[in-house]
Amino acid sequence: MMKKYDVFIVGAGVAGLYTSIILKKGTPMQVPNEPLGVAVAEATKIGGLTQYAFIQITKKWAFSGSNLIRTLYSEAVQSKVEFLENSGVTKIIKQSNGDFKIQTTNSEFIAKYVVIATGILTFPNILDSSNRFNIGLHTPEEMVKEIVNNYGWKKVLVVGNNENSIAKLTSKLIESKQFNIVSHYLLRTNINFQSQNYGLNEALLKSYDGILFDYNSYKLQNGSTHFLNNLNVTQENGYIKTNAFGETKVSGLFAVGSVTMPISGVPEAIYSGQVTGLYVGHLLEKTTIADPSGRFPFLPREENWKSSFQHKLEQNSDGDA
Known part of the structure; x- marks a missing residue:
């Protein structure tokens, strides 16, 4: 029987790692781990292109990409994120029940939601x-x-x-x-x-x-998304088009990080991972262990998600997906 996850993330760069942490933590400030099954599949070496970078936010604020990756990976492991190393995704199939079947070079998996975080350089190692x-x-x-x-x-x-x-x-x-x-x-x-x-x-x-x-x-020309060819995902030059929450035209299929935008970098990857992680987490669990009132402070606390202002933003962005 194929193993099933709540969320299956493709790619263990900054965007993939941070999305997994947000899913398991609700927000980075919350200590308890959320009871969500989250897996991150990586075809080569964890860290993506960031592990080779020296990141300069301002003239006086710069840091090593490899140190950032080690920090994020460590927190993800502590959060009980499951890592599937040397597992390149070869095909994703949307099943009739709404779940996804993910085929990798090693095995097959089932997930309720899938997040693509493959970056731009297919094999940076x-x-x-x-x-x-x-x-x-x-x-x-x-x-x-x-x-x-x-x-x-x-x-x-x-x-x-x-x-x-x-x-x-x-x-x-x-x-x-x-x-x-x-x-x-x-x-x-x-x-x-x-x-x-x-x-x-x-x-x-x-x-x-x-x-x-x-x-x-x-x-x-992004070349990291060929395994999506069998899905009706809107792409332009290999970049995946999403709405404001990172969701593609295929319901339940999300994308984060530089695979969604020509302007790439650590801040953009972290931002998109946070937004999508909180949104998908909200779809799975309306509240968190640490904050039963909701996924505070980024998503609204209304019991009826459909009536929230945040959902109106989502509706307004549907035409862009």
Whole structure:
């Protein structure tokens, strides 16, 4: 018999981790764990792209992405969130009774609600090989300096999933006259979980000193949501469209974090995870253990959710989903 959860979250980056904590805690201020069954599935390494980042909120307020991930993961574990590691989701099916069947590389599960939190870079752990792979987060001019000063690459391959973007970046690198060879390679957006090195074959990799991932390419074309192709989910360039509460056109299917917006980052991921986590938690349990009056302070306390002002906001956003 397939294991059943109240909420199944796909992706263990900042958005997925924080959503799971909110579901189990009601709000971060509440100590008791909510009696909800919450699972987080991660295809590769917990933390997503954030684990490789140095996050700067202001000039004087900055912190390590890896430290943030360790903190969120620790709290999620303490909250009894169940982690399904090395479990890539391959298909999600909406059943006639309203539940979802989730197929992964390892098993199958049932859930009342599903939250997609896959970010933009399908397998960011390829960046573990920092001497061979780098993600271009800056202007082309700054990327040239970084490659020359930090890596000393002379033969560079630019990769990404938007052909126009990687071609432009390649041209900028060639114009710098700092490299012997600069080429570009268009990655498939539908990369299966068995593909090694993002589908780049070993012979191609050996032809270059290093691989530069074009971050801008992923902001133009998200490739992390191919497993949703069998569902009627509204997407644009791979980004999932939702209403104000993170719900898609498919009832019970939600999305949070940078998979829903071209403007990504830790603050946006945390905000969307909080809103969706509180909303889905309210659908499952109107009150919390710590605060029986309701999911205070973010959601209204009315017994009749349909008459609340918050629900009117939801109705107004339906056309955007």
